[in-house]
Amino acid sequence: MHLQLGEVSLVVVTSPDMAKQVLKTHDIAFASRPMLIAAKIVCYNGSDIVFSPYGDYWRQMRKICIMELLSAKNVKSFSSIRQDEVLRMIDFFRSSSGETVNATRRIFQFASSMTCRSAFGKVFKEQDELIQLVKKVSRLTEGFDVADIFPSLKFLHVLCGMKSKIMDVHHELDVILENIINEHKNNGELGGEGLVSTLLRLMKEGGLQFPITNDNIKAIIFDIFAAGTETSSATIDWTMVEMMRNPNVLTKAQEEVRNTFRGKETFDENDVEELKYLKLVVKESFRLHPPFPLLLPRECREEVEINGYTIPLKTKVMVNAWAIGRDPKYWDDAESFRPERFEDNSMDFIGNNFEYLPFGSGRRNCPGISFGLANVYFPLAQLLYHFDWKLPNRINSSELDLTESAGSTCARKNNLYLIATPYQ
Numbered sequence: 001m002h003l004q005l006g007e008v009s010l011v012v013v014t015s016p017d018m019a020k021q022v023l024k025t026h027d028i029a030f031a032s033r034p035m036l037i038a039a040k041i042v043c044y045n046g047s048d049i050v051f052s053p054y055g056d057y058w059r060q061m062r063k064i065c066i067m068e069l070l071s072a073k074n075v076k077s078f079s080s081i082r083q084d085e086v087l088r089m090i091d092f093f094r095s096s097s098g099e100t101v102n103a104t105r106r107i108f109q110f111a112s113s114m115t116c117r118s119a120f121g122k123v124f125k126e127q128d129e130l131i132q133l134v135k136k137v138s139r140l141t142e143g144f145d146v147a148d149i150f151p152s153l154k155f156l157h158v159l160c161g162m163k164s165k166i167m168d169v170h171h172e173l174d175v176i177l178e179n180i181i182n183e184h185k186n187n188g189e190l191g192g193e194g195l196v197s198t199l200l201r202l203m204k205e206g207g208l209q210f211p212i213t214n215d216n217i218k219a220i221i222f223d224i225f226a227a228g229t230e231t232s233s234a235t236i237d238w239t240m241v242e243m244m245r246n247p248n249v250l251t252k253a254q255e256e257v258r259n260t261f262r263g264k265e266t267f268d269e270n271d272v273e274e275l276k277y278l279k280l281v282v283k284e285s286f287r288l289h290p291p292f293p294l295l296l297p298r299e300c301r302e303e304v305e306i307n308g309y310t311i312p313l314k315t316k317v318m319v320n321a322w323a324i325g326r327d328p329k330y331w332d333d334a335e336s337f338r339p340e341r342f343e344d345n346s347m348d349f350i351g352n353n354f355e356y357l358p359f360g361s362g363r364r365n366c367p368g369i370s371f372g373l374a375n376v377y378f379p380l381a382q383l384l385y386h387f388d389w390k391l392p393n394r395i396n397s398s399e400l401d402l403t404e405s406a407g408s409t410c411a412r413k414n415n416l417y418l419i420a421t422p423y424q
Helices: 016-025 037-042 056-069 072-077 079-095 103-120 127-140 155-159 162-186 195-205 214-245 247-260 269-274 276-288 369-386
Strands: 002-005 008-013 100-102 304-306 309-311 316-319 387-390 417-422
Touching (some): 056 195, 072 369, 079 269, 103 195, 127 214, 162 214, 195 214, 214 387, 247 276, 247 369, 269 369
Antiparallel strands (some): 100 417, 304 309
C-alpha cells in the first residue's frame, strides 16, 4: 500500500511476501531509519541503536549491544534481579488475596524495576519520574509529526509546537540520565552491575572507531529502558488477558506449571525451559499482540524494484506486523487465541518466518529478544504457579475489552483488574 503523506512517500507492507522482500531480499537497501524530529531530539541526534542511520557507527553500537549489553551471559547474570522482582510481585498479590487489584499496574512496576536495575544497577529515586517521561515521549511521537510530513517547510517546526514540547521532555530526561552517569563515575562503578557500568568501562578502555560519549550512553540506555519496560509489561498483560478470555488455555497452562513443579515452594528461571505449553501461549500472544504493531520505520537507501514496483530513494517503509499476524491466508481461525497452532512448528522469534514478525527481521531486528523473553516467561510461570485468578464483579470473560492504546507499542487501552487467590 502506497501513501503520500505531504512531501513524504510511505509504503506500508501488509503481506509476508512483501515483508520478505523488504526485510531479507533487499534488507541492505532498507537498512536505514528516517530521521524523524522526535528521534533526532530524544535520541541525541540518532546516536542510539534503534534510530541510528545505517552505517559504521550503527554497526559498532549494535555489536556492543549484542556482545556486551544484552548477550546471553549478561541476560543470565540478571537472573537474581528477575527472581527478586518477581518475588516482590508475588508478595504483592499474596498480600492482596481476595481483593480486586490493578494487575496491569503491578506488572508494569515489575517490568520497570527489572529494567531499571538491569540498566542502572539499582532502583533509583527518579525511577517513577523517568517512567512518566518515557510515557510522555511515547504519546508525543504517535505517528508522524507535521514537520516530518513537510520537512522543507521549516516554519511548521515552530508553528505546530511539537518540537518545543519534545525538547522540554528531552531536557528533563537528559538531567536524570546525566545524573545517573555522573553518580556511577563518582562512585567508581565502571566494572559493576548494570548496563551503564558496562558502557562506562568501554568508554574508559577506548580503542573504538567511534569513541563512546555521555550522549551515546544516554541514548542507548533510553532505548533499552523504554523498550524493555513497555514491551515486556504489555506482553505479560496481554497474555493474562487472553488466558482470562480463554479459560481452557489458562487451565492447561496452569496444570503444566503445577505438575512440573509439584511439591516445590518455588523454582528458578532455568526450570522454565521445561514449560513447553507456556511457550506456545506466549508465542500466540505475540502473534495477536506484537510488541510493535507497525515495525519501526525504515528508509530506502537506494532505488529498488520489488514485484514490478519501483521504490524511490528516501521512501519510508513500515511493515504491519499486526495485520500480517492476523492474515487468514496464513493463519486458520486467525482471530482466535489458539496456542496449539504452534505445536510441532519450527516458527521462531528471530524473523525467519515472515508471516510471524513480533521482533522484526533482518539487520534491524530487535537485539534484545533474549532479555525480553526472560522478562516474560519467568514472571508468567510464577503468577500461574502461585495463584488462581478470576475477574471481579462477576465480569464475563468474553466481556474483556481488547481495545489497544494509541502509540508505537501494543499496550492495552484499559487496565486489567483481577482477584488473586493463593494456590494451596
